[in-house]
Amino acid sequence: xxxVGWLQIALxxxxxxxxxxxxxxxxxxxxxxxxxxxxxxxxxxxxxxxAAAGVQPAKEQSWIAYxxxxxxxxxxxxxxxxxxxxxxxxxxxxxxxxxxxxxDLAFNTAISFVTNTNWQAYGGETTMSHLVQMVGLTVQxxxxxxxxxxxxxxxxxxxxxxxxxxxGNFWVxxxxxxxxxxxxxSIVVAxxxxxxxVPQTLAGSVDAVNLDGSKQAIAIGPVASQEAIKQIGTNGxxxxxxxxxxxxxxxxxxxxxxxxxxxxxxxxxxTFTFGxxxxxxxxGYALLSVMAVLLIAGVAVxxxxxxxxxxxxxxxxxxxxxxNMEGKEVRFGQALSALYVVATTxxxxxxxNTMHNSLMPLGGLVxxxxxxxxxxxxxxxxxxxxxxxxxxxxxxFVAGLMVGRTPxxxxxxxEAREMKxxxxxxLILPLAILGFSAASVMMPKALxxxxxxxxxxxxxxxxxxxxxxxxxxxAFAGLSANTPWYNxxxxxxxxxxxxxxxxxxxxxxxxxAAKTKSPASAGTFPTDGGMFIGxxxxxxxxxxxxxxxxxxxxxxxxxxxxxxxxxxF
Amino acid sequence: MLxxxxxxxxxxxxxxxxxxxxxxxxLTGLLQIAVPRTAxxxxxxxxxxxxxxxxxxxxxxxxxxxxxxxxAAGQNGYDAAASSGSNLGPLSRKLVDxxxxxxxxxxxxGIAIIPADAVTTSASGLDPDISPAHAxxxxxxxxxxxxxxxxRVQAIxxxxxxxxxxxxxxxxxxxxxxxxxALDAALAPGAG
Numbered sequence: 194x195x196x197v198g199w200l201q202i203a204l205x206x207x208x209x210x211x212x213x214x215x216x217x218x219x220x221x222x223x224x225x226x227x228x229x230x231x232x233x234x235x236x237x238x239x240x241x242x243x244a245a246a247g248v249q250p251a252k253e254q255s256w257i258a259y260x261x262x263x264x265x266x267x268x269x270x271x272x273x274x275x276x277x278x279x280x281x282x283x284x285x286x287x288x289x290x291x292x293x294x295x296x297d298l299a300f301n302t303a304i305s306f307v308t309n310t311n312w313q314a315y316g317g318e319t320t321m322s323h324l325v326q327m328v329g330l331t332v333q334x335x336x337x338x339x340x341x342x343x344x345x346x347x348x349x350x351x352x353x354x355x356x357x358x359x360x361g362n363f364w365v366x367x368x369x370x371x372x373x374x375x376x377x378x379s380i381v382v383a384x385x386x387x388x389x390x391v392p393q394t395l396a397g398s399v400d401a402v403n404l405d406g407s408k409q410a411i412a413i414g415p416v417a418s419q420e421a422i423k424q425i426g427t428n429g430x431x432x433x434x435x436x437x438x439x440x441x442x443x444x445x446x447x448x449x450x451x452x453x454x455x456x457x458x459x460x461x462x463x464t465f466t467f468g469x470x471x472x473x474x475x476x477g478y479a480l481l482s483v484m485a486v487l488l489i490a491g492v493a494v495x496x497x498x499x500x501x502x503x504x505x506x507x508x509x510x511x512x513x514x515x516x517n518m519e520g521k522e523v524r525f526g527q528a529l530s531a532l533y534v535v536a537t538t539x540x541x542x543x544x545x546n547t548m549h550n551s552l553m554p555l556g557g558l559v560x561x562x563x564x565x566x567x568x569x570x571x572x573x574x575x576x577x578x579x580x581x582x583x584x585x586x587x588x589x590f591v592a593g594l595m596v597g598r599t600p601x602x603x604x605x606x607x608e609a610r611e612m613k614x615x616x617x618x619x620l621i622l623p624l625a626i627l628g629f630s631a632a633s634v635m636m637p638k639a640l641x642x643x644x645x646x647x648x649x650x651x652x653x654x655x656x657x658x659x660x661x662x663x664x665x666x667x668a669f670a671g672l673s674a675n676t677p678w679y680n681x682x683x684x685x686x687x688x689x690x691x692x693x694x695x696x697x698x699x700x701x702x703x704x705x706a707a708k709t710k711s712p713a714s715a716g717t718f719p720t721d722g723g724m725f726i727g728x729x730x731x732x733x734x735x736x737x738x739x740x741x742x743x744x745x746x747x748x749x750x751x752x753x754x755x756x757x758x759x760x761x762f
Numbered sequence: 763m764l765x766x767x768x769x770x771x772x773x774x775x776x777x778x779x780x781x782x783x784x785x786x787x788x789l790t791g792l793l794q795i796a797v798p799r800t801a802x803x804x805x806x807x808x809x810x811x812x813x814x815x816x817x818x819x820x821x822x823x824x825x826x827x828x829x830x831x832x833x834a835a836g837q838n839g840y841d842a843a844a845s846s847g848s849n850l851g852p853l854s855r856k857l858v859d860x861x862x863x864x865x866x867x868x869x870x871x872g873i874a875i876i877p878a879d880a881v882t883t884s885a886s887g888l889d890p891d892i893s894p895a896h897a898x899x900x901x902x903x904x905x906x907x908x909x910x911x912x913x914r915v916q917a918i919x920x921x922x923x924x925x926x927x928x929x930x931x932x933x934x935x936x937x938x939x940x941x942x943x944a945l946d947a948a949l950a951p952g953a954g
Contacts, residue, residue: 201931246772258766265766269774319844332782336774364769371777376785383789390800390817393786393793398843399803401812403820404827404942411815411842413803417793418786435845438885440817441803446932502878503852510865515878515893519857520847522884523831523891526933548847548885557851649851671849752853761855 194500198528202492205450205532206485209457216458217465217477223373224346224366225470235372242368253359256703259347260696262363263340267307267692270336274303277329287322288397289412294320301680306330308691309337309573311423311430311543311666312683314675318412318433323395330430331419335379338426338459339370341575344695345463346370346470348579351702352603353471355710360702374459375426382455383421389448392441393417416441424455427573429543429666437533437546438522449525449546453533456542460571463578471603475721480581483729484571488539491559491570496531498556504756520551531556538563541573543666550644550653550669554756557649557669558749561656564663566737567622573664576691579698583615585720586701587736588729590615592718601717604710614701621693623740625662625686630655630744632682639678644671647762648755652748657683662690806939814939818842819890822942825907828892828900830938831879832864835887848883873899891935894923908949918944 222229243250254262277284278299282292294302298314305312306329317326343366350360387393392413399411416432420442423430433439437452461481468477500516507513516527525533525546533546538560549560563570569580586602590612593600600607633639633654643650653669660667661683668674674683719725793801804816814820819830821840833839834848850857864881877895897919905912922941926932 197926197930204930242773242776245776246769248769248773262766262769265770266774269767269770273774273778316844316846327786328778328782331786332778335781336777364773368773371781376781379785380789384793387789387793387797387801390804392803393790393801394803395790396802399805399812399815401805401814401820403814403822404939404946405820405822405824407821407823409814409818409820409840409842411803411818412844415786415790417801418789422781433845433886435847435886435888438847439845440815440819440886440888440890444804444817446927450931505852505858506861506878506881509858509862510869510876511861511878511881512875512895513878515895517852517882518878518884519850519852519882520885521882522886522889523879523893523935524889524932529932546885548849550849550851551847551885553852644849645851645854647851647853649853669849670847671851752851756853761853761858 194496195528198496198526201528202532205453205529209454209461213458213461214465217462218469220374220462220466221469223369224466229373231373231377239368239372243364246364248362248364250362250365253362255358256347256351256360256699256706259360259363260699263344264692266336266367267340270333271303271307274306274329274333275299277325278302281322281325284322284324286324286395289322291320291322297677297680298675301684304684304687305666306333306428306430307337308664308687309341309426309428309541309576310661310664310687310691311428312661312668312687313430313666314680314683316434317431323397323414326419326432327415331422334419334422334426334428334430335371335375336367338375338422338428338574339367341573342370342374342459342463343367343575344699345575345578348582348698348702349467349470351706352582352605354706356708357706360706375422378425378458379421382425382451383417385451386420386448387417389451390444391417391420391448413441421455423544424452424542425459427456427460427540427542429537431544435548437544438548443546445524449529449533452544452546453529453536456540456544457536457571459574460540460577463575464571467578473721476603479721479726480585481571482726483733484539484569484581486730487566487570487733488535491535491539491563492532495534495552495556495559496528498553499531500527503553505759505761517551517553517556520548522546534560535563537667538665539570539572541568541576541663541665543660545667548670549656549667550671554749554753557652558745560667561652561659561749562737562741562745564659564665565622565626565741566733567619568663568665569733576664579695583618583698583701584733585729586611586615587619588725588732589718589720591732592728598716601711602720604713605705605708606711610704611701614697614704617697618694619736621689622662625689626655626658627744629658629682629686636678642673642676642679644673645762648748648752649762652752655744655748658686661686664690806943808943816937816939817890819888820939822938825903827942827945828897828904828938830892831889831896832881832883833887834883840888842888845886845888847885847887868899871903890937890939892938894934894936897923897936897941904945910949915945918948
C-alpha cells in the first residue's frame with residue numbers, strides 16, 4: 194500500500210460523493226413530480242408514452258398494484274429477451290454470424306439481465322450479435338435499473354408518508370427513472386467513455402497483421418453505449434468476456450476512474466434522495482456513512498492482501514514489489530484495482546477490471562462477503578437503498594429490544610408484522626446461496642465445472658450462487674457455468690434474490706405507508722447519529738457473519754492459512 | 763394483472779426503441795463523426811496496413827522486439843476475439859509451475875530480479891502494457907538482436923514510457939506495440 198494509492202482512492206470516492214449530492218436532490222425533485230432542467234425536453238416524451246400505454250400518471254397504486262405492475266414489465270422483458278436470444282441466428286446486425294443461444298443459456302441470460310444481475314455464463318464477443326447486445330441486453334440494462342430505482346422510491350414513500358394507502362405509480366416512476374436519470378446520464382457517460390478511447394462501431398471485427406507477421410482478429414462493436422448504462426445502472430454485463438478488464442471497455446486510467454465513478458454514482462445519490470424525501474437530510478447521511486465505512490474497510494483489506502503478493506510466487510523467484518499481478522492489468526495499478534473489486538461487489542454491479550478468481554485468499558474473501566452482506570454497500574441502483582432500509586428497520590428493532598421500547602423508524606412504529614416481513618426478505622439470500630451451494634458440492638457433475646481444486650473450488654461455487662442471489666453478476670470466472678445445472682439453478686437464485694426479496698419489502702413499505710407518523714419524543718431512538726450508525730454496522734456484520742462464517746471458513750479463510758503453509762492444489 | 767399488461771407491453775416496446783435502437787445508433791453516428799479513430803478501435807497502420815490496435819496487446823516472438831506479458835486469451839495467447847484471464851487461484855499448482863518455469867527461463871538469461879508482470883497473465887489476456895521494470899529486463903536482449911547499443915534502446919523506452927496521469931492516477935507503463943513501432947522507426951535504414 195502506498196500513500197499515492199490511497200490518495201487515488203480518496204480522490205475518486207470524493208468525486209463520487211460531490212456529484213452524487215446534487216444528483217440525489219435532482220432525483221428527489223423528479224420523483225416528487227417537480228420541474229427540473231430536463232422537464233422541457235422530457236415532459237412531451239413522457240406524455241406521449243403515457244398516452245400510448247394508457248397510463249394515468251396522477252393515479253397512484255397500492256403496494257400490491259405497484260408490485261404487480263413491476264412484475265408485468267419484468268415478465269414481458271424476460272419473454273422479449275428470451276425470444277431474441279433464441280432467434281439470434283435469423284436476425285440482422287450479426288456480423289460474426291452467431292447462431293441461436295441454447296435454451297438453458299437463454300433462460301439464464303434473460304433472467305440475469307431482467308433482474309439487474311448480468312451474470313454471464315457466456316463470452317460476449319463469442320456468443321452475442323450486435324442486435325442482441327443493443328436491442329436485448331442494453332434495453333434490459335435500462336429497464337432493470339429503472340425498476341430498481343422505482344422500487345426504492347416506492348419504499349421511501351412508504352416510510353416517509355403518513356396514513357396513506359398508496360406508494361406511487363410504478364409506470365410513472367419507471368418512466369421517469371429512465372427518461373430523467375438513466376438515459377441522460379448514459380449519454381454523457383458514453384461520450385466520456387468514447388473520449389477515453391472506447392470504440393463505438395457496428396463492425397464486428399477487424400483483421401490485423403502484427404509486426405511479427407502473425408494474424409490477429411480483433412473483436413469490436415458498439416461498446417461505449419453499452420458500457421455507459423452497464424456502469425450507471427450497476428448492471429455489470431460486459432460487452433466482452435473479460436468485462437472492464439478488456440482494453441476496449443476500459444482503455445486507460447481515465448476510463449477506469451470513469452468506470453468506478455459511474456457505477457457508484459446513482460446508488461450513492463439515492464441516499465441523498467432518501468434524506469430529502471424524508472424531510473431530514475441527516476437520515477440519508479447516516480445510511481451513506483454506514484456504506485462508506487464498510488466499503489473503505491473492504492478496500493483496505495483487498496489493497497493490503499493484493500500488494501503483499503503471493504508468497505508461493507515470491508519463493509519461486511518473483512519480485513514481490515509488484516504485488517499479485519495474476520489476473521490484473523498493468524494500466525490500472527493495485528490501488529484502483531482494489532477499489533474496483535470492492536465497489537463492484539459492495540454495489541450489485543458485477544463489472545470487473547480484475548479477475549476475482551486470481552485474487553489472494555483474503556482479497557477474494559472481501560468481494561464474496563460484500564455480496565453476502567446483502568448488496569447494500571451501497572448496493573445496486575435502488576436495490577441497495579431498499580436493502581439498507583430493511584437493515585435499518587432491523588437495527589431499530591434490536592435497539593428497541595435492548596431498552597424495552599417499541600421501535601420506531603422515521604416516526605413509524607415497527608411492529609410484529611413489519612419484523613416478519615423484514616426477516617422474510619433477509620432469509621431469502623442465505624437460503625438461495627447456501628442451499629444451492631450445498632446441493633452443487635454434492636453433485637459430481639457440478640464439481641466437474643470447477644477450475645481450481647482445494648478450497649478455491651468451494652469458493653467458486655459459493656461465489657457463483659452469492660453473485661446470482663445478490664444480483665451482482667461478477668464471478669470467480671474459472672467455473673464453467675454454462676451447463677444446464679448451473680444455468681437453471683443460478684437462474685432460480687437470481688429470481689429469488691430479486692423478486693422473492695422485493696415482495697416482502699414492498700409489503701413492508703405498504704404496511705408502513707398506512708401507519709400514522711408519530712412525532713419524535715424524548716424516548717425516540719435517533720436514527721441520524723453515531724450510535725445508530727455504529728449499531729447498524731454491527732447488525733450488518735453480525736448478521737452476515739452468523740450466516741456465512743462457516744462456509745467462508747472452509748473457503749477463503751482456510752485457503753489463507755494453507756497458503757501460509759506453502760500448500761498448492 | 764391484466765390491467766398491467768397493456769402498459770407493460772407498450773412501454774417495453776417504446777423503451778426498446780428509445781434505449782435499444784435510438785440511443786446506441788445515434789451515439790454510433792455521432793462518435794463515428796466526432797472521434798473516428800478511437801470509435802473504430804484505435805487502429806495503428808504502417809505502410810497502409812493495419813498492424814493492430816494501440817489498445818490491444820499482441821504476440822511478439824522475435825528477439826528484435828519487446829514482448830508483452832504472458833496471456834491466457836485463446837489457445838496461443840492474445841486472441842482478441844476471445845479475451846480471458848487464467849482464472850487460476852494463488853494456490854494453483856498450474857500457476858506455480860507455469861511461473862516457476864518462466865522464472866527459470868528468465869534467470870537463465872542472466873536476469874536477477876523478475877518483475878511480477880513479466881510472469882503473470884493479465885485479466886483480459888490482452889494487456890497492451892508492461893511495467894517499466896519489465897521493459898528494462900528486455901533492453902539488453904533487444905539491443906543485442908538489433909546489434910546496437912543498449913543506451914539507444916533505453917532512450918526509446920524512456921520516450922515511450924507513460925507516467926501516471928496528473929502525477930497521481932494509474933501506473934507508469936510502456937505500451938509494447940508503440941514501443942516496438944518506435945524502435946523500428948528510429949532504427950530503420952536511413953533514420954537518424
